[in-house]
Amino acid sequence: MAARDPRRLLRVVAMAVVGVTLFATGLWILSDDPGAAGGSVVTGQATSDDPVRAGLQRCNDLGSAALDDAGCRAAWAENRRRFFGSSDSRNHPGRTPSPAMPTTQEDR
Template structure:
């Protein structure tokens, strides 16, 4: 057998094996549930507070440009931004062990 033909056969076999492995890997990810995805506890904030906040925001929306001078609207918008961007939450969750250790050293 010629060396060139053998090299071509090996190359075709290697490419076929690689494609088969890639397709198999892609299909395995579709069947598996996404258990590692982070879960959002309460998207949009506490559900018990939503009707009150929503009614304030609707009122401000209905005021139009007059809402810019309304202090209640500015407070409602600030609260909505704080809830949406979660400004007061730490970047990384603190484990109960770390929280207890910090309490002992203080």
């Protein structure tokens, strides 16, 4: 009785699982819904109260023309300042500057 061979049954089940997995993956890849992966997608139509964020979105919409746009350069500079922080401690009165690293062996 070849139909009751456990190795053959296991092989058929494994092939079926692989087939269903490939089919589901193909459907997921061809899906028109960009949120099908479970992540959120931010579109250009998102509104923001932050003018820098709105400027960055405008620069993104401009594409490579944004490289020559003065408004985009200002928005990028402000975004860098926000991300990296200001090196001027007067802008952040609550923040104390970190001590300088020792430069000689005796200072260590």
